[in-house]
Amino acid sequence: MTSQVSSPAGQADEANDADQADETVLGGQRAPHSEKAGVGEKEIRRLDRVIIRFAGDSGDGMQLTGDRFTSETASFGNDLSTLPNFPAEIRAPAGTLPGVSSFQLHFADHDILTPGDAPNVLVAMNPAALRANIGDVPRGAEIIVNTDEFTKRPMAKVGYETSPLEDGSLQAYNVHPVPLTTLTIEALKEFGLSRKEAERSKNMFALGLLSWMYHRPTDGTEAFLRAKFAKKPQIAEANVAAFRAGWNFGETTEDFAVSYEVAPATQTFPTGTYRNISGNLALSYGLIAAARQADLPLYLGSYPITPASDILHELSKHKNFGVRTFQAEDEIAGIGAALGAAFGGSLGVTTTSGPGVALKSETIGLAVSLELPLLIIDIQRGGPSTGLPTKTEQADLLQAMFGRNGEAPVPIVAPKTPADCFDAALDAARIALTYRTPVFLLSDGYLANGSEPWRIPDVDELPDLRVQFASGPNHELADGTEVFWPYKRDPQTLARPWAVPGTPGLEHRIGGIEKQDGTGNISYDPANHDFMVRTRQAKVDGIEVPDLEVDDPSGARTLVLGWGSTYGPITAAVRRLRAEGQSIAQAHLRHLNPFPRNLGEVLERYDKVVVPEMNLGQLATLIRAKYLVDAHSYNQVNGMPFKAEQLATALKEAIDA
Amino acid sequence: MPNTDQALPTGLPALQLVPKAEAKQSMKDFKSDQEVRWCPGCGDYAVLAAVQGFMPELGLAKENIVFVSGIGCSSRFPYYMNTYGMHSIHGRAPAIATGLASSRRDLSVWVVTGDGDALSIGGNHLIHALRRNVNLKILLFNNRIYGLTKGQYSPTSEVGKITKSTPMGSLDAPFNPVSLALGAEASFVARTVDSDRKHLTGVLREAAAHPGTALVEIYQNCNIFNDGAFEVLKDKDKAENAVIRLEHGQPIRFGTGQSKGVVRDPATGDLKVVEVTAENESQVLVHDAHAASPTTAFALSRLADPDTLHQTPIGVLRSVERPVYDTQMAEQLDTAVEQNGKGDLAALLAGNDNWTVVG
Numbered sequence A: 001m002t003s004q005v006s007s008p009a010g011q012a013d014e015a016n017d018a019d020q021a022d023e024t025v026l027g028g029q030r031a032p033h034s035e036k037a038g039v040g041e042k043e044i045r046r047l048d049r050v051i052i053r054f055a056g057d058s059g060d061g062m063q064l065t066g067d068r069f070t071s072e073t074a075s076f077g078n079d080l081s082t083l084p085n086f087p088a089e090i091r092a093p094a095g096t097l098p099g100v101s102s103f104q105l106h107f108a109d110h111d112i113l114t115p116g117d118a119p120n121v122l123v124a125m126n127p128a129a130l131r132a133n134i135g136d137v138p139r140g141a142e143i144i145v146n147t148d149e150f151t152k153r154p155m156a157k158v159g160y161e162t163s164p165l166e167d168g169s170l171q172a173y174n175v176h177p178v179p180l181t182t183l184t185i186e187a188l189k190e191f192g193l194s195r196k197e198a199e200r201s202k203n204m205f206a207l208g209l210l211s212w213m214y215h216r217p218t219d220g221t222e223a224f225l226r227a228k229f230a231k232k233p234q235i236a237e238a239n240v241a242a243f244r245a246g247w248n249f250g251e252t253t254e255d256f257a258v259s260y261e262v263a264p265a266t267q268t269f270p271t272g273t274y275r276n277i278s279g280n281l282a283l284s285y286g287l288i289a290a291a292r293q294a295d296l297p298l299y300l301g302s303y304p305i306t307p308a309s310d311i312l313h314e315l316s317k318h319k320n321f322g323v324r325t326f327q328a329e330d331e332i333a334g335i336g337a338a339l340g341a342a343f344g345g346s347l348g349v350t351t352t353s354g355p356g357v358a359l360k361s362e363t364i365g366l367a368v369s370l371e372l373p374l375l376i377i378d379i380q381r382g383g384p385s386t387g388l389p390t391k392t393e394q395a396d397l398l399q400a401m402f403g404r405n406g407e408a409p410v411p412i413v414a415p416k417t418p419a420d421c422f423d424a425a426l427d428a429a430r431i432a433l434t435y436r437t438p439v440f441l442l443s444d445g446y447l448a449n450g451s452e453p454w455r456i457p458d459v460d461e462l463p464d465l466r467v468q469f470a471s472g473p474n475h476e477l478a479d480g481t482e483v484f485w486p487y488k489r490d491p492q493t494l495a496r497p498w499a500v501p502g503t504p505g506l507e508h509r510i511g512g513i514e515k516q517d518g519t520g521n522i523s524y525d526p527a528n529h530d531f532m533v534r535t536r537q538a539k540v541d542g543i544e545v546p547d548l549e550v551d552d553p554s555g556a557r558t559l560v561l562g563w564g565s566t567y568g569p570i571t572a573a574v575r576r577l578r579a580e581g582q583s584i585a586q587a588h589l590r591h592l593n594p595f596p597r598n599l600g601e602v603l604e605r606y607d608k609v610v611v612p613e614m615n616l617g618q619l620a621t622l623i624r625a626k627y628l629v630d631a632h633s634y635n636q637v638n639g640m641p642f643k644a645e646q647l648a649t650a651l652k653e654a655i656d657a
Numbered sequence B: 001m002p003n004t005d006q007a008l009p010t011g012l013p014a015l016q017l018v019p020k021a022e023a024k025q026s027m028k029d030f031k032s033d034q035e036v037r038w039c040p041g042c043g044d045y046a047v048l049a050a051v052q053g054f055m056p057e058l059g060l061a062k063e064n065i066v067f068v069s070g071i072g073c074s075s076r077f078p079y080y081m082n083t084y085g086m087h088s089i090h091g092r093a094p095a096i097a098t099g100l101a102s103s104r105r106d107l108s109v110w111v112v113t114g115d116g117d118a119l120s121i122g123g124n125h126l127i128h129a130l131r132r133n134v135n136l137k138i139l140l141f142n143n144r145i146y147g148l149t150k151g152q153y154s155p156t157s158e159v160g161k162i163t164k165s166t167p168m169g170s171l172d173a174p175f176n177p178v179s180l181a182l183g184a185e186a187s188f189v190a191r192t193v194d195s196d197r198k199h200l201t202g203v204l205r206e207a208a209a210h211p212g213t214a215l216v217e218i219y220q221n222c223n224i225f226n227d228g229a230f231e232v233l234k235d236k237d238k239a240e241n242a243v244i245r246l247e248h249g250q251p252i253r254f255g256t257g258q259s260k261g262v263v264r265d266p267a268t269g270d271l272k273v274v275e276v277t278a279e280n281e282s283q284v285l286v287h288d289a290h291a292a293s294p295t296t297a298f299a300l301s302r303l304a305d306p307d308t309l310h311q312t313p314i315g316v317l318r319s320v321e322r323p324v325y326d327t328q329m330a331e332q333l334d335t336a337v338e339q340n341g342k343g344d345l346a347a348l349l350a351g352n353d354n355w356t357v358v359g
Helices: A014-018 A062-076 A127-136 A152-157 A180-187 A195-199 A202-213 A219-228 A233-252 A279-294 A309-316 A331-343 A354-370 A397-402 A420-435 A445-449 A526-541 A564-579 A599-604 A618-627 A644-656 B043-058 B074-080 B093-103 B115-121 B123-132 B177-183 B197-209 B236-242 B295-301 B325-340 B345-350
Strands: A033-035 A043-047 A049-057 A079-085 A100-108 A121-124 A142-146 A174-178 A258-262 A272-278 A298-302 A324-327 A347-352 A374-380 A438-444 A451-455 A509-511 A558-563 A585-589 A591-593 A608-613 A632-635 B065-069 B084-087 B108-114 B136-142 B188-193 B214-219 B243-245 B260-264 B271-275 B312-319 B354-357
Touching (some): A062 A219, A121 A127, A127 A152, A195 A233, A202 A233, A219 A233, A279 A309, A279 A420, A279 A438, A279 A445, A279 B345, A298 B093, A324 B093, A324 B325, A331 A347, A354 A374, A354 A397, A374 A420, A445 A564, A558 A599, A558 A644, A564 A585, A608 A618, A608 A644, A632 A644, B043 B136, B065 B074, B093 B123, B115 B136, B177 B188, B177 B214, B177 B295, B197 B214
Parallel strands (some): A049 A121, A298 A347, B065 B108, B243 B312
Antiparallel strands (some): A049 A100, A079 A451, B188 B312
């Protein structure tokens, strides 16, 4: 999918969008067109889409392999969507089930929305990878296994008493046994590497093989390897050699009789220049773009935490944009520094995940009271407590909404796809700067690490986010004296003036104690406090957000309402249902606080409202409380995104109920 | 944003980028219109007066001065200064001030904190600000008690202190803030006393001139909950034998008629106090605040008895130059521009691995 498809669903070619309807029935690769192989030539089949999962030990380099295959695929011009899935441990015990790391990639010649429910191809680098993933693989799918690892001990480690490669348990699959390790070592004989060093390149051998199978361009990967190991040319060349050996193995061995073509998705993409981008990268770029559009320096105060750290890493690379990154001593200092910088006139940002938000709560409350612009980026992960650091979840919505003492409203913005994180960052910055308020941006692990093609925007068309600092007195006392009142508000936005230190005549003191309306002086007056509480709420309630768009081509009676990263799976499920002739309406919220003005009216139009969430019903709770609508929750909190098929079934049940 | 390029050098290395005041200032210029609300007789008044009195000496544009505080009695301080100010949340002032100072080198940023704020709830931020050496001046008002919450023991209270929360006496060993700061790699550490305006001002002067984080511990009397805590250091008769006044380059002597001196114990390498005689006079340690190693400063800080406060050193214990965080942060930005050119957003977004779709 692309971030540029503005209307949620349905406008794409419906006929094409039976999309994933087949994969539950048949795991094998569809072959709408097949070219008969000539003598001595291998057969090439054309596919419209493929789902590949690379799985191995956490030390096997599966994420890198997946990333490279994704880059090759992106540069080839397919639409794609990815799902990295890895353990929290850097090196979990080798060969164990908890140590398995995988990377799933869905690519197609048409518009797709999710990383796919089930793989057509599983690459299993060891018995643990096979055991951990086989349950997701439909019968008929292809499985490529590294036979070198299927020896007694590694198999016993994961409970295989007999070899699944020999005991017939994989009969329903199309298994390709390949001695990946041996072949890699053999291919690298001339490099004079130790066995251990040579073995490390087996992921590149596998990548080469898969690149051959799917006709991927290879120049990018070779250039990447040479750049990555620029300081170790011998290792670079060894990896390139392993990569080429894998390709050649596919081309020569009889076991791989067929290769596949998935044509570029030329129909899907509007004219433009594209790149592949992950959510965290898009978000980082969005922040840099927001600072540029606001003409303010960007200041990131952050403490490393999975899955948000990549934003800190990325922003720290771009100091030539005037970006200051401060790795703080803890989460509290991270947001504290960002708030201090905001007081000084920077675009202050802090990045974190759920546990970090908990620690930052008091400072977020201070920012609410100080009414300074501040972005709080929460890359949600499984909770509570440490929870599942590398898995995705949407369970911080109520924390973002209410997780502070006192009445402390904070606007909330949520991106819906990896590429959309760019636009969401700009939108969050717009709200923070216009209304002088902290703003939550709720991404999650799935968006953060997943990737998709992104139409690169024209920088001249980015929104103007410039704001005026206060420069002089804004109030006249009864005696005619001109003074500066730090809490005298803009009548439209209710924003207070942003008077940065260094501005003569505007010296003022602000703080977390309740302030008198206008002057900002300390005030314990009951009526004033009541007024200030209501005013801060009214400011957030009054934030301008676009009306909610509903995709309802056939006057449905059931509405599915989502927010955040569930956009892809929900839209895919809706397409399936419509392909089956079902009638269902879809809407997706970017703004969770305040809600779009028309949300209540939209909800009223439907007999049934279903809210799928990767939590126990947090948006549904808000909807029910605010609009008195009997919203039905459909929930999953297993650390993984919804599968389209599963959602389609659930939505069908809701329609029929 | 104010133009920082027009900043005039002030002669003080820490304040080179801070614009100077156009006209001569007086103490009155630094008094805000807010009524001061500390308890009558509180030591905070004396410190406020000293700071307001000292500020004109710096000659800085007062709009470029910011006071940031946490929570506690002393943290109301910013409201009374006619500068920019932020009364933040408990313990976090050093973190907030770090963000401000590291993004605005044209500001003179001061942190006002107390023993509970800085050493208990905010201990982590304090030590990290010190090790980073951000251009902050931290005034730590130490009254050895919790005042605003009405009288519980603090992390600097003496062991066995009877308070509302410790009716049978407190069990915690106290921090020595100066020792703590030295251990946290502080480049400037000083101690002074609220009632000694001249000494306090002298220490502020040196702190202001110091590039990097300066920690100034100010012994401050809480006349409601811990009255007389520092009496031994203030009483004319007792102080002579209790206070060790440190001056850079001067022999460390105190007591009636300067009868006592600090020497190094050859057996242990530690410092000890001796009666000065003709024989040992040459062995009396000469104070070197600029010593590269903090070892001797630390040993000096340990001379004080935590219960009686006898042999309490005051003055600048350590003042050394080392790289300043915000300067280096700015230099990295400049270097990045030199190496990669000024950031080009279109080029960044385009990356080097893209493809074009033609309609």
